[in-house]
Amino acid sequence: MKTKSILSIAIMAMFMAACNQKVNLPDPPVAQKIPKELKIHDDTRIDNYYWLNQREDSTVINYLNAENDYCDAVMKHTDEFQTKLFDEMVARIKKTDESVPAKSNGYYYYSRTEGDAEYPLYCRKEGELDAKEQIMLNVPEMAKGFNYYSIGSYSVSENNKILAYSEDTLSRRKYTIKFKSLVDDKVYTDEIANTTGGITWASDNKTVFYTVKHPETLLPYKVYKHVLGTSSKNDELVYEEKDNTFYTFCYKTKSRKYIMIGVSSTVSSEYRYIDASKPNSEFKVIQPRERDLEYGIAHYKDHFYIRTNYQAKNFRMMKTPVSKTTKENWIEMIPNREDVFLSSFEIFQNYLVIGERKNGLNQLRIRNWESGKEHYLDFGEETYDAWISANPEFESDVLRYGYTSLTTPSSTIDYNMGTKEKTVLKQQEVLGGFNKDNYEAKRLWATAEDGTKVPISLVYRKDKFQKGKNPLWLSAYGSYGSSSDVYFSSVRLSLLDRGFVVATAHVRGGQEMGRYWYEDGKLLKKKNTFTDFNSCAEHMIAEGYAAKDKVFAWGGSAGGLLMGAIVNMKPELYRGVIAAVPFVDVVTTMLDESIPLTTGEFDEWGNPKNKEYYDYMLSYSPYDNVKAQKYPALLVTTGLHDSQVQYWEPAKWVAKLRDMKTDKNPLLLKTNMDFGHGGASGRFERLKEVALEYAFVFDQIGIDE
Known part of the structure; x- marks a missing residue:
């Protein structure tokens, strides 16, 4: 029936x-x-x-x-x-386009797109940018016959001769790893199914480490070692995570010296390592896991460099000798600060680059190892995003970083840390007569129900703005400490050019304002995420950036949970809501392990x-x-x-x-x-x-x- x-x-x-x-x-x-x-x-x-x-x-x-x-x-x-x-x-x-090449181990790597092709070509050139191009992966050809096709990642062996790559043809994020020769384009018979997609080469050019997913929960929980030319059925298990609240991953340090196995949960992490030239050795733990202790590892010369929340709510930077890695040996390099969140760092031979977040905005700080002198990059806009990009070479004095704002297309920039000279290598080209001067970006602060000030980033087209009359497209995420940083979108112009004000509410649950911002929007404080969003919508109406009867909201995944919550709480506030892949059945899902x-x-x-x-x-x-x-x-x-x-x-x-x-x-x-x-x-x-x-x-x- x-x-x-x-x-x-x-x-x-x-x-x-x-x-x-x-x-x-x-x-x-x-x-x-x-x-x-x-x-x-x-x-x-x-x-x-x-x-x-x-x-x-x-x-x-x-x-x-x-x-x-x-x-x-x-x-x-x-x-x-x-x-x-x-x-x-x-x-x-721009249909035919090319990324900025990044040099690694003697080759320049980049991707490019051609005409109406849906997928990119992954390419490289040896030694010089004017060298002959080698197409490593012709994804438009590889994707033929599939409704869905995605390259998870690719990795080249140390001798530059073998490419390992992973593909997903179902959109379940279960990747199959494959191999091909970069000398004669021969495809190896080796295939490894049900992986996370990541591939880590040992230095012997024949051994790779990879992480597999649990067949039922899809949690990454085992790390295996595969030797090229053998059956994956015989791969050796080198690590298994027994605690199903942790995720497992593997990578090689920038120095190419060590292979790392990391495990992390929401509040804890742990790393173990081996020498990349000795793939059959036993992994050693750097610092055993402890609840509420998070850390991440980089390597340079004789030390591991550590970003950690150990006795540091907003994280600090430490270092420790490779021979003595537990936390009692950690030496502080950058202290914890209540008003600054330490988000990342990049090590060069002569400089240290620190990614920080203050007042909801990303900052990049440059420190000279020898003199100790430091300075910040000036970005010159009220609301923006900047991040450390691909910097695979230690010896360079040039930092490559990315920059965008609500009115500035995404840009790749090289910055000479000694001379302070900036070179814009590429800025996203927007066809059709785009002029950034037609648009204005602003930053507002709404007052939440408990008095907390919540930042809002917004943009509108100047000649379409009428105070109190414009429709509003308001979005947010607000979970996992994932910050909703602003960015330029050529797609978004279809809203702006029709009179919409487009805004992002930087609600609690993200990490825009530091670690406490995240902790005030999770667990038994999760409702702050929802009430913050409603307060932002009301503030924009009150300030004349939205017509009262034309407020629209968008959120995806955990942001879709946010959409479901706000329409239950204050449905009258919104004219329409789009919930993309929304996490809305919270109790039943969290009871089903x-x-x-x-x-x-x-x-x-x-x-x-x-x-x-x-x-x-x-x-x-x-x-x-x-x-x-x-x-x-x-x-x-x-x-x-x-x-x-x-x-x-x-x-x-x-x-x-x-x-x-x-x-x-x-x-x-x-x-x-x-x-x-x-x-x-x-x-x-x-x-x-x-x-x-x-x-x-x-x-x-x-x-x-």
């Missing part, structure tokens, strides 16, 4: 879509209710849509297809507009097997808090093969919203049946998803061209 009813809905939706007019839309699919009791802590939740978590069930697939048909029918009248949006976004992109990422995130969200965390999660979980009230227009997107946020979370959420909401605003679910968490893999194909999102928002306020 269940299958028949859903199939009928699908057929009806397809029929109505064929003759759809905006004023005569089909009825939306109605998911059958099959009550499922979920009991814990003497509490019982009834989940009517639990059955949707069967990816292989044809009934589930039919329901998702019916929702897709309904979404297509409702948006049918915007098809031409979506095509126009897609075409104008593509028209701004078989789901990828669950166990590794107990220190982010809490473990609901503990009643205190269960009760708190239950008080904000978007799915559990849907109620009979009016909701804004909603577009929800997901991917059937998503390994990060399972498709059934948004599917269940939409089904429950349909049943309970009291308004007639659009509620659409779009499931990509071919892709996963990151959406389409092609550089142009993914813009079709953006065109749908933009058209949905424009449609709510009558913009149709």
